[in-house]
Amino acid sequence: MKTWLKILAIVLLFYVHIGGLLMDVPRLNILNETIRALYFHVPMWFGMVTLFLISVVYSVLYLVNPSVALDRKAVEFANVGLVFGILGMLTGMLWANYAWGSFWHGDPKQNGAAIALLVYLAYFILRGSVENEEQKARLSAVYNIFAFAAMIPLIFIIPRLTSSLHPGSGGNPGFNMYDLDNRMRMVFYPAVIGWILIGIWVTTLRVRMRGIEDKIHDLEDEKTH
Amino acid sequence: MKKLISSLLGLILMALSLSANAQTDVPMADGLRSEGKIYVVVAIILIVLAGLITYLFLMDRKVKKLEDLLADKNHSTK
Structure with missing residues (x-):
């Protein structure tokens, strides 16, 4: 990852943490100051979806032209994406406890996100259960495509068909509730970009670590032969 | 006519101040920001x-x- 992108991510996140806590937000009953959680909770999900999207692209590329490097990237993007998803889930549950009354509501989006996380957890279980490296990579690449295809309706479509406590449900796409408020967008979009960049940065580190691991294994194999 | 305009103005001002009041009624961390x-x-x-x-x-x-x-x-x- 280019250094200027890392710097950009840091600058954006510092701005988001200062602006997100101090800048004016709409005064809404029940939500009160917790409306600021939008700046920190929602970017986790945007980060997760972006990382999963990059992961599935690498999986497709792997199936077209198999190589260890592509498989490595697909796994690690999914891995860091899952971390973002878990953080999104935890922050959402805490927010829900104060905005909706309890940690778990059975809200369609909440349930859908939970199922999507489980689907991706199964991806790692699948990887762990196959011994042969090539088979592992190919099977998990195929599964990754199915996992991504399952996540999209679970998070973006089904919650919009039913009533949900999440904003943007019942047919309204996006953040209609905050549409009038451009002040929030000024912090929200930088937060999304900042966290996505941090996610990609962490992923590249993990990909390189995995590369080192593989090289060490190769060296050991050479010694034994 | 003048009276009408002034009473209208008064009404608008009242509505404005009311809506402003309604806005500040929502509890926010204003105190935190000033001295908190x-x-x-x-x-x-x-x-x-x-x-x-x-x-x-x-x-x-x-x-x-x-x-x-x-x-x-x-x-x-x-």
Whole structure:
């Protein structure tokens, strides 16, 4: 990852943490100051979806032209994406406890996100259960495509068909509730970009670590032969 | 006519002040901002963020070092 992108991510996140806590937000009953959680909770999900999207692209590329490097990237993007998803889930549950009354509501989006996380957890279980490296990579690449295809309706479509406590449900796409408020967008979009960049940065580190691991294994194999 | 305009103006002003009142009725952390030392909290969160990012940079360097080390070892064995 280019250094200027890392710097950009840091600058954006510092701005988001200062602006997100101090800048004016709409005064809404029940939500009160917790409306600021939008700046920190929602970017986790945007980060997760972006990382999963990059992961599935690498999986497709792997199936077209198999190589260890592509498989490595697909796994690690999914891995860091899952971390973002878990953080999104935890922050959402805490927010829900104060905005909706309890940690778990059975809200369609909440349930859908939970199922999507489980689907991706199964991806790692699948990887762990196959011994042969090539088979592992190919099977998990195929599964990754199915996992991504399952996540999209679970998070973006089904919650919009039913009533949900999440904003943007019942047919309204996006953040209609905050549409009038451009002040929030000024912090929200930088937060999304900042966290996505941090996610990609962490992923590249993990990909390189995995590369080192593989090289060490190769060296050991050479010694034994 | 003048009376009508002034009474209309008065009504508008009243409505405005009412809506302004309705807005400020929503409890927000206004007190925190004026004397509640919210800036201390912001500073603390920024320290945590800066710490984690520094740690990320250090890990980046460590991985680079390991890659170089491995490359050297590869050359020496071959």
